[in-house]
Amino acid sequence: MIIIENLNFGYNKRPLLFRDMNMQLSCGHIYGLFGENGAGKSTLLKNIAGLVYAQSGTLNVMGFDPKQRQPALLQEICFIPEEFELPSIYIDNYLKGTAPFYPKFDYEGFKSLIDEFNIQSDQRLNEMSYGQKKKFIIAFGLSTQARLVIMDEPTNGLDIPSKTQFRKIMASALTEERCIIISTHQVRDLDNLIDTVIMLNENRIALKASVEEITQKLCFKRVKELDDTVIYSETSISGYQAIFRNLNQQDSKLDIELLFNALLHESKKLTQIFN
Amino acid sequence: MNNTFNFKRFGLLMKRQWLEFGKIYLISLGIVAGVIIASYGLYYFRFIENEGMKNVLVPDLRVVLFFILGTLFLTIAANTQFSQLGQKSKLIVDLMVPASTLEKFLTGLFFSVILAFLSYLLVFCLIDFALVSELKNTSHSEALQMNDAGQLVMGKYNPAYFFEKNSNMIIQIASVPILISSLFFLGSVYFTKHQYVKTMISLMVFSGLWITFTAYTNKYIFHDKVISGDFKWIVYIHKTEWWIALYIVLSVFFWAITYVRLREKEG
Structure with a gap:
């Protein structure tokens, strides 16, 4: 599903964050991405999603070059960023405005996830707490039925019961066609959830093993x-x-x-x- | 699937944009309407009804109001469209919406230029129509006015409707706010913080250079076709169409840069 070959990436005027990085990720797995602060976990996820552009090397995501940001690829990617801001509109309006971009959007599934996360559906998104927003965007992202799910620190801001719900929901979200990548510092939150560990260290993939x-x-x-x-x-x-x-x-x-x-x-x- | 442009996705983007910004847009338009009404109320009604001003020429400040308020509204609308791309927290969500960059760009252009300009023009002309009609019916004041022949005459104050009097001018000067808004459109994508202020400063620098450039090129190119005033850099060009064409070309140029910058935008 994802093939990274000789990827070199660095932010402007800073030393390269990744040097000749190579990696392949397949469907049907939940990958846990770990690394020290500044190791490049979020940056690697952004490279995969086409949010940043590498200096050299190739990235192939489901047959697309992610930096082209083609709608056909974007509708197959669910990206949950660590920090995000939602518009000042009701959940219903957000659904009306954004869900139709995803042809496979599961409205029933979204409703059941919202119920499971105990989110009231008559709220304005910007009036929710950070944790509620996070749960909302996770529920929305998973309901898009995107084949590639990328989550950057998804459990930040979640309370203890919500973390348990999160693990349960993520475990049930994995299918043979789906690839899930989760980056986090809260390693305990991913216990019994991930099936493959990816660790970043010194500008490279230091470990990738099931x-x-x-x-x-x-x-x-x-x-x-x-x-x-x-x-x-x-x-x-x-x-x-x-x-x-x-x-x-x-x-x-x-x-x-x-x-x-x-x-x-x-x-x-x-x-x-x-x- | 066409990954460059698709009418369905474009329609969905327009709908999404309206759901997120429609309310703010309508409130802004309401404020603009309020400013127009207040300006008319403060200026025209008080001025015309004041008997002590009988012998003073009633200047038509509507053009100034139309131009300044319109420019302000258009620039803010243009800057709002992509200014959220400067905020990392909003940027990623927007970049990941499954639509092409061209569709996102055209949606921004539609809201910031086409819709903003047409709605502003409509609001201005409707208010003008309503208030000038009221003025025509109720005012019995006499005032010094300029007739069609350009002579100052005393008579019942009978102002023309803005559009009736200035339709050619509107078409001519519309290219200027559109050019300015195209710069703010670019500024909203180019700068990551304080886009409006930074664009304003850039525009001031650009304007200074532009005025200097045009003043000297005018003198050089249109030497026998222009009337120069006492200030040598202020010139009046008869060939207004040239300027309109130039402003449109420049607007398209800035839009093109905005599109390229939008494609290159990183999250």
Whole structure:
């Protein structure tokens, strides 16, 4: 669905953010995109959506060049930005004005999502709280039935029950034809949701692996003592949270936060394991 | 699917634009109508009914009002169209609407130039028609006026309707606000913050350069066809059509740049 080849991107007068980036993303997956502040998570999403233009390299999204911003592609992309402002109109009018651009828009689905998120449908959009706006735009975006769903920090501003609803809704939104990319700092919010982890570090994709592959190769454990097989560890109340090579094919639960920190500190070791 | 222009998508964009900005647009038009009525009320009615002004020529300030208010309205309308593209929070939502850049551009152009100009003209002429009709019926004042032959004569004040008197002039000067609005249209896309003020400053600099340029080129090209006043740079050109054509060409040029800038706009 998405093919990125030799992508070089940088903002004006600043060093390149991505150097010769290559990546392929397919339908039927929920990708979690992680990286430090300023690593370029939002920028990568914007490149994919055609919101910014790369210096060189090619981007192919569903057979289109996203920078052309062709309507045929735009109607297949649902982009939920981190910061956004909605017009001062009622939900009904927003639907009347914007939904017809999406030929597959699911009005019934939208209504049920709005109900699930507990949003009153007789409100002006600009009078909603930030969290409500976020839930509204997520509900609208998913109802467009777009094949590519891109979300930048979607859980920011959501309260705890809404985060649970969000996970549930996103899990049900994934179909064989859809590709979902979620960028977030709130790694716990994506627990049990994403099936592939993408980590950005030092101008490149430092890690792209499925949760299954990661847990096959690595073992996430809480231990009291460390041995030589440890790749990375952090002290915790009862000992250490550690990542080991999974030489004995043990089952363990992926700890994205720990993995991310490991990537920052033990990049070489992890690269050797995954390449 | 035609990814460059599609009438259905264009219609949807117009509808979307109207749903989002229609109310603000109508309120703005209402304010404009209020200013026109207030100006007529303050100036004409008070002036005409004042017996002490009998021997004073009643100048027709409607052209000035029409021009200044119209320019202000058109420039604000033009600047509003894409000014939200300067706000990141609104920009992404707008750029991701499934319509082509050409359709988005033409929608902006329709609202900022065609609709804004026609609605302004309609409001101005309707108010003028209503108030001048009232003035014709109720006023018995005499005033010094200029007749068709250009002579000053004393008689019952009988003002002409604005459109009746200035229809040629409207066509002639309409190109100027349209040119100015095309610059504000460009400014709304070009600048990311304080678009109106920045465009205004740019326009002042541009105007200064333009006046200087035209004054000297006029002197050079139309040497035997112009009447120069005491101020050597103020000239009156008989070939008004040339200027109209030039203003239209310049407007189209600025629209073209706006379109290119819109295509290049990044989120």
